[in-house]
Amino acid sequence: MTGRRAADRLGASAIADAAIALADAEGVEAVSMRRVGAALGVSGMALYRHVGDRDDLVRRMVARIAVELPHVPAGEVGWRETLEHLATTEWTAFERHRWLVDVAVSPSRLVDATSAPETETVLARLVAAGCPPDRAGDVFLGTAALVIGIARVTLGPPSGTAPGTGASRPVEYAADHPGGGAPVEETLTARFRGEPFDAGRGRRLLEVALGSYLDGVAHSLHPRDR
Known part of the structure; x- marks a missing residue:
């Protein structure tokens, strides 16, 4: 009973x-x-x-x-700040819930996690900035896909599982040792490979990639005089 x-x-x-x-x-x-x-x-x-x-x-x-994520900032906020906020919020969710990226690996799943009114706000702000309506959805989806991709690469397993397996160890290729000689230790490649793929690196990658992506969107909205 x-x-x-x-x-x-x-x-x-x-x-x-x-x-x-x-x-x-x-x-x-x-x-x-x-x-x-x-x-x-x-x-x-x-x-x-x-x-x-x-x-x-x-x-x-x-x-x-x-429902607990403030996907879209309220008030008079521009399209770029809106997408930056959206990306940061989604990244925070992935950091808190490492498994989430496994069930949101399809961009449409992640976009569906944003309510219809919030999605409408994002699209409307893009259209108001000069983005064609049929392209605004691609810009929105591209932002989500960018977050998903970086999270997949850099975020580790949940806290109850063994960390640091697999992806952080580079594969050795024959081409890494031209002429059979030992690789040079102090190279840009060695430094790159030596950095861990973790949440800290993921946040840096997101900042760089998102900035470049949004710069490209801004350029398409306001092309320079040729």
């Missing part, structure tokens, strides 16, 4: 919160109806009163995070 009363008190938000906590600790692969139910003190079957299946649960996890 106790389990039934607990199940009756459950809601989709509480279930999503428990699933997010599990994913933050162990990765999204650890999320199952059984594990989430156990964390809430009920059977996995009890969750089906509130969520359709695991895919539905993952979507609710993304939506739960999205």
Whole structure:
């Protein structure tokens, strides 16, 4: 009876919160109806009163995070500041929830995490700046894709998994040793390869890449006199 009363008190938000906590600790692969139910003190079957299946649960996890993110700044804000804020907010979400990039790897998934009114605001600000309506969506999507790509490269696994595996170790190619000689230690390539792929480097990459990307957008909106 106790389990039934607990199940009756459950809601989709509480279930999503428990699933997010599990994913933050162990990765999204650890999320199952059984594990989430156990964390809430009920059977996995009890969750089906509130969520359709695991895919539905993952979507609710993304939506739960999205509603807490101020994607679009209010007030009289220009298109560039809007996209900078959007990118920074999404990056912060990826840093807090390392698994999120695995379920948002499709740019459309990440854009869907932005509400319809916020999406309308972003597109309207771009159009007001001179961006054609049919291109404004591409600019918006490009910003999201930029964040996703850098997050995929630089952000590590969730806190409950082993860090520093795989991507940070460069592959040795025969071409790295021309003529069979030893590589020169102090080179730009050695320095580049020696830097860790971590959140700090990711933030620097995002700043550089986003700035260049938005400069290109600005140039297309206000082309220089030729």
